[in-house]
Structures are given as C-alpha cells and as structure tokens.
Amino acid sequence: MTNVLELSGVQKRYDAVVAVDALDLSLRSGEFLTLLGPSGSGKTTTLMMVAGLQQPDAGTITLNGASVAKLPPYRRDIGMVFQHYALFPHMTVRRNVAFPLEMRGVSKTEALRLVDEALQLVGLPDHGDRLPKQLSGGQQQRVALARAMVYRPALLLMDEPLGALDRKLREQLQLEIKRVHQERGISVLYVTHDQEEALTMSDRIAVFNQGRIEQIGSPEELYDRPATRFVAGFIGDTNFLSGKVLAVSDGRCEIETPAGRLQARATQGLLVGASASVAVRPERVVPAASAALRGTITDVIFLGTSRKYVVRLKDGTECVVLRPANEAALGARGSEVELGWAPAHATAFRDG
Amino acid sequence: MTTVDRRLWLLLPAGLTLTVAFLLPVGWLLSRAFTFPQPGFQNFVLLWERPVYLRVMGNTLWISAIVTPITVLLAFPVAHLMAHGSPRLRRWLVFLVLVPFWTSLLVRSFATAILLQRHGVLNSFLIAFGFTEEPLPLLYNMAGLLAGCVQVLLPFVIFPLYSSMARIDPAYMRAASTLGATPVRAFLRVYLPLTLPGLMTGATLVFISTLGYYIIPALLGGARQQMIAQLIQDQIATFGNWGVAGALSLVLLAATAALLALLQFTVGLKEIAR
Numbered sequence: 001m002t003n004v005l006e007l008s009g010v011q012k013r014y015d016a017v018v019a020v021d022a023l024d025l026s027l028r029s030g031e032f033l034t035l036l037g038p039s040g041s042g043k044t045t046t047l048m049m050v051a052g053l054q055q056p057d058a059g060t061i062t063l064n065g066a067s068v069a070k071l072p073p074y075r076r077d078i079g080m081v082f083q084h085y086a087l088f089p090h091m092t093v094r095r096n097v098a099f100p101l102e103m104r105g106v107s108k109t110e111a112l113r114l115v116d117e118a119l120q121l122v123g124l125p126d127h128g129d130r131l132p133k134q135l136s137g138g139q140q141q142r143v144a145l146a147r148a149m150v151y152r153p154a155l156l157l158m159d160e161p162l163g164a165l166d167r168k169l170r171e172q173l174q175l176e177i178k179r180v181h182q183e184r185g186i187s188v189l190y191v192t193h194d195q196e197e198a199l200t201m202s203d204r205i206a207v208f209n210q211g212r213i214e215q216i217g218s219p220e221e222l223y224d225r226p227a228t229r230f231v232a233g234f235i236g237d238t239n240f241l242s243g244k245v246l247a248v249s250d251g252r253c254e255i256e257t258p259a260g261r262l263q264a265r266a267t268q269g270l271l272v273g274a275s276a277s278v279a280v281r282p283e284r285v286v287p288a289a290s291a292a293l294r295g296t297i298t299d300v301i302f303l304g305t306s307r308k309y310v311v312r313l314k315d316g317t318e319c320v321v322l323r324p325a326n327e328a329a330l331g332a333r334g335s336e337v338e339l340g341w342a343p344a345h346a347t348a349f350r351d352g
Numbered sequence: 353m354t355t356v357d358r359r360l361w362l363l364l365p366a367g368l369t370l371t372v373a374f375l376l377p378v379g380w381l382l383s384r385a386f387t388f389p390q391p392g393f394q395n396f397v398l399l400w401e402r403p404v405y406l407r408v409m410g411n412t413l414w415i416s417a418i419v420t421p422i423t424v425l426l427a428f429p430v431a432h433l434m435a436h437g438s439p440r441l442r443r444w445l446v447f448l449v450l451v452p453f454w455t456s457l458l459v460r461s462f463a464t465a466i467l468l469q470r471h472g473v474l475n476s477f478l479i480a481f482g483f484t485e486e487p488l489p490l491l492y493n494m495a496g497l498l499a500g501c502v503q504v505l506l507p508f509v510i511f512p513l514y515s516s517m518a519r520i521d522p523a524y525m526r527a528a529s530t531l532g533a534t535p536v537r538a539f540l541r542v543y544l545p546l547t548l549p550g551l552m553t554g555a556t557l558v559f560i561s562t563l564g565y566y567i568i569p570a571l572l573g574g575a576r577q578q579m580i581a582q583l584i585q586d587q588i589a590t591f592g593n594w595g596v597a598g599a600l601s602l603v604l605l606a607a608t609a610a611l612l613a614l615l616q617f618t619v620g621l622k623e624i625a626r
C-alpha cells in the first residue's frame with residue numbers, strides 16, 4: 001500500500017501558541033483517516049497545512065510521494081470541504097460544482113457530464129439550477145462535497161463538515177459520505193471533535209491533544225486498547241479507578257486500589273510503587289464470583305437495549321456497569337453485587 | 353392604521369420645506385422649458401439644433417464616463433484594505449477618508465488648484481526631481497477637472513465598496529484556491545462579482561454627481577471642459593433664457609433618473625445572489 005499523504009515532524013506556531021507540534025502522520029491510499037480531538041488541539045491547523053493554506057514552521061509534507069512545500073493550494077490536487085460549506089453565493093449549484101473543472105480547463109461537455117454525475121452521486125440531480133441560499137444546510141453540504149470531488153482529487157479534506165447540522169441529518173450524511181468514499185475509492189482526511197462520528201466513519205483515527213497525536217489506530221484499537229489516559233477518557237465512556245502499582249510483567253499489571261486488587265493491561269511508564277489509574281469500559285464489567293470488586297447498586301437506568309447500573313464501591317468511588325437488557329438483571333437498587341473483568345479488557349495508566 | 357395615519361403628520365414640516373424650497377421652484381424652472389418664451393417644444397428643438405448645446409451635453413457625459421472608472425479603480429484597493437486589514441488600519445482609513453467631508457467643497461477645490469497650478473506644489477516637485485523641465489499644464493484643463501472630481505468623489509465609492517467587501521467570507525477565497533483557482537482567477541470569478549453591488553452603487557453615485565457638477569469644472573476645468581450645469585447658469589445669469597435652462601435641466605434630470613433606474617435593476621438582480 002502506498003501513502004497518499006505523509007507528514008513528518010510538522011510544526012506550526014502562532015506567536016506563543018504551538019498549534020501543532022512534531023506531527024508524524026501518514027494516510028494510506030483509499031483510507032478514511034479522522035483527526036479527532038478537543039477544541040484547539042490543532043486539527044484545523046493540520047488540515048490547512050496539508051491544503052497549503054498555512055505554511056508549517058518545520059517538517060515536511062509529502063503528497064503522492066512529492067514534497068508540496070513550494071506548491072500553492074491551487075496546484076495541490078486536493079479537495080476541501082469547509083465547515084460552513086463556502087459555496088459561492090453568486091453561482092448556481094451547477095456552476096459551483098463546475099468551478100474546479102473550469103479552473104482545470106476541462107471541456108464544456110465533459111464538465112457537464114462530470115457535474116451531473118457528481119450531483120447524482122450526492123443525491124441532488126435536480127438542484128443544479130438553484131442558488132446555494134435556496135438549499136437547506138444538508139443540501140448545501142452535499143453540493144460542497146460534490147464540488148470538492150468532482151475533479152477526482154488525490155485527497156479529500158473535510159473540516160467538521162457536519163458540525164452545523166442537526167443530529168439526524170448528521171447521521172444520514174455520515175453514511176452518505178462513507179458511501180461516496182467507498183464508491184469513489186477516494187482518500188479522505190476528516191476532522192471532527194465528535195467521537196461517535198469518528199468511530200462510525202473511520203478506517204483509522206488519530207486522537208489529537210494539544211497539538212500532538214496521542215494515539216493513532218483503528219476505532220477498535222482506540223476503544224479497546226487506548227494508549228493513554230487521555231484517549232481512554234476522550235473516546236467512549238470509561239470508569240477510572242486509581243491506586244498503586246503492585247507488579248508489572250509481560251504487558252500485564254496488578255494495581256492495588258482502595259476498592260480492591262485489580263488486573264489490567266499495562267501501558268508505558270508504569271513503575272512498581274507509583275500511582276496509576278485503571279480504565280475499564282462499562283460494558284466490560286461483568287458480575288463475577290471470584291470478584292475483585294464489591295459494591296452496592298445505587299441506581300438502575302433502563303436504556304432500551306441495555307441497562308445502566310451505578311455501583312458504589314466500598315471505598316466510595318462509583319463504577320458504571322452496562323449490561324444488555326435481555327440479560328438477567330444485575331440486581332435492584334440497594335442490592336450488593338460482585339464485579340470483575342477479563343484483565344485484557346482493562347488498561348492501567350501511569351498517573352501524572 | 354390610525355396610528356400610522358397620525359404619525360404621517362410628523363412628515364409635515366420637512367414636507368412643507370421641501371415643497372416650498374425645492375419642488376415648487378424646480379417644477380417652475382422645468383415648466384419654463386415648455387412655456388418660455390412661448391408654449392411649445394421650441395427649446396428642445398434648439399437643444400438639438402445648436403451644436404454648442406449638444407457639445408456640452410456630450411462633454412458632460414464624456415467627463416462623467418472618465419471620472420467614474422478612475423474613481424472606482426482608486427477606491428478599490430482602499431476599500432479592500434478597509435474590509436480585510438487589521439481593525440487598527442480600518443479605523444485609520446475610515447478617519448482619513450472622512451476628513452475631506454468636514455471641509456467645504458469650495459475650499460477643497462481651491463486647495464486642488466493651489467496644488468496643481470503652474471508654479472504649484474506638484475509642478476515644483478516634478479521639476480525639482482527632474483521629471484520635467486517646464487511646468488506641466490495641470491490646471492484649467494481636463495487634468496485639473498479630473499483631479500478635482502476624483503478627489504471629491506472617492507468616498508462615495510469607497511464606502512459602498514467597503515460594505516460589500518466586508519460581507520465576503522474569506523472562506524470563499526480559500527475554497528477557490530483549493531479548487532484550483534490561481535489568485536487572479538479567484539479574484540475575477542469569485543471576489544470581484546461579490547463586490548458588484550457596492551461597485552455599481554458607488555459608480556452610479558459618482559457618475560450622477562459628476563453630471564451635475566458646477567463648482568469643480570468652473571474652478572479647475574478649462575473652456576473646453578464646459579459642463580451642463582455651467583451652461584444652465586450661463587443661460588439664466590447671462591442671457592435670461594429660462595426656457596433653454598429649463599430644457600437643459602430636464603435633460604439632466606432625465607439622465608439621472610435613467611441611471612438610477614438602471615442601478616435599481618442591476619443591483620436588484622445582484623441582491624438575489626447574496
């Protein structure tokens with residue numbers, strides 16, 4: 001597999017703020033890679049540098065094997081979808097979508113054909129003669145998508161393209177973007193701060209925090225085997241239990257917590273005797289006889305397909321447990337339970 | 353309904369003043385075109401038949417047609433900086449563009465004359481730096497007239513252009529760039545069309561204002577740049593020919609109305625694209 005895009009050692013600072021720091025990232029051909037992270041973590045800055053709209057202070061960016069340091073945006077063979085669409089208000093939908101073709105000197109007839117095909121692909125074949133402001137937000141976003149890929153760029157960049165839409169429309173468009181990605185086999189670099197969106201759409205996710213990548217991997221990897229405490233907390237719901245490291249060996253470790261002695265996967269930097277936190281997903285916590293943890297159910301919440309139990313452990317920390325609704329109930333409010341998990345399903349991180 | 357009707361009384365003082373001081377005398381002057389010295393269309397026939405009238409009317413249109421693009425071209429970069437520069441720069445520019453407004457037209461025109469005269473500031477400068485041996489004729493000709501009109505009219509283009517430009521989302525230009533447009537093509541295809549409402553408004557204001565200028569051509573222009581307002585003044589003050597003066601005024605008014613209608617039409621269409 002070849003890499004469409006490669007960033008190595010890329011840095012960007014605005015005065016005192018380091019927006020992006022020592023960034024290494026590569027995008028495989030045909031891959032859907034999402035940059036996920038909290039506000040201000042450097043996602044947009046990264047995208048702008050790839051597009052050529054910002055210049056990195058250090059590092060190199062390679063597109064299709066060639067450095068783009070000297071290429072202005074209009075020579076980069078990149079498509080970009082902006083958060084607020086940026087459709088040209090004085091042009092009809094068709095003229096908007098034809099714009100990049102016109103800039104590339106594509107013949108009129110060929111352009112017409114490609115535009116119709118692109119509008120078909122995003123489900124707006126009959127809207128070509130409208131002006132952008134005569135379309136709904138979701139429709140405008142589809143036009144922006146059509147315009148950014150009608151010329152089949154090597155790479156499609158999307159900066160929170162669904163951020164301005166309501167939830168239902170967002171979910172619908174997520175599926176559509178995914179479909180278009182698969183049909184066209186286009187490589188996509190996608191930005192969002194919505195972790196569910198990232199999990200739904202991506203082949204791989206790069207989790208950003210303060211201008212750096214915390215972890216990069218498939219949605220399953222990030223969810224099941226977070227590399228840092230930040231990733232464990234940012235993606236999905238997690239219980240954190242803190243304690244002291246008793247032993248580390250073979251990628252496993254044992255942590256002594258006030259609530260009990262726990263087993264978990266070990267991550268980098270765990271030292272025997274130092275303090276650490278154990279992260280475990282609510283759905284990975286199971287009733288267990290040889291239980292490490294004991295507690296009292298303080299709340300039961302019925303969620304339709306599942307039930308959520310809030311369990312107060314003996315040291316007072318709360319642990320959330322999620323069980324399928326069709327499974328036998330863990331217990332009623334006030335009842336005592338014993339909990340545990342397979343060691344591979346929990347991860348321990350060094351504190352601090 | 354009744355409140356609206358009652359509030360209309362508030363218009364009465366201004367309405368009366370306008371009627372007495374403006375509508376009646378202007379209406380009276382215009383009506384002279386058809387009644388002086390005797391009823392009929394003879395004044396308009398005269399306008400058509402005497403070459404001097406046609407020449408001055410042609411002159412006036414020609415001068416307006418030159419002043420307008422020059423003013424727009426000079427205003428464009430200023431408005432652009434105002435719209436997209438730092439807030440600090442914007443405040444300074446607004447201030448600098450407004451200052452001339454606080455100065456009387458007469459004073460400004462005389463100032464321009466001092467600047468442009470045979471041994472004025474500009475000529476001294478040009479000679480001192482060896483651009484020319486002899487002082488250039490800059491006053492009482494087309495050059496003086498253009499300089500005078502353009503300096504007075506610049507703000508009338510700068511402000512409407514600025515208001516159009518300030519509304520252009522910078523993301524449009526970024527999008528154009530990622531879509532393959534060179535800066536020049538992005539400007540021509542995206543930026544410029546979006547400034548058209550302001551540009552058209554400003555250009556029309558300039559054209560119409562120039563059509564009716566009296567002081568500037570009288571002070572800065574030469575005999576060959578005589579304009580329609582000067583002719584009207586001559587007809588009344590020198591010849592007491594109210595009929596021809598009325599007819600000329602009517603032509604000026606009609607030209608202005610036609611231009612405003614055109615502006616309404618074009619900008620009205622552009623507004624749809626907003």
Ligand SMILES: Nc1ncnc2c1ncn2[C@@H]1O[C@H](COP(=O)(O)OP(=O)(O)OP(=O)(O)O)[C@@H](O)[C@H]1O
Pocket residue numbers: 014017018019037038039040041042043044045046193
């Ligand atoms: N033009 C700029 N001038 C100064 N600082 C900037 C500029 N653009 C971004 N920054 C700063 O750089 C950092 C990264 O910003 P960036 O826009 O890349 O974040 P982001 O991850 O896209 O956030 P969000 O989710 O809010 O869009 C932030 O601290 C931001 O304040």
Ligand SMILES: [Mg+2]
Pocket residue numbers: 043044045159
């Ligand atoms: Mg952003």
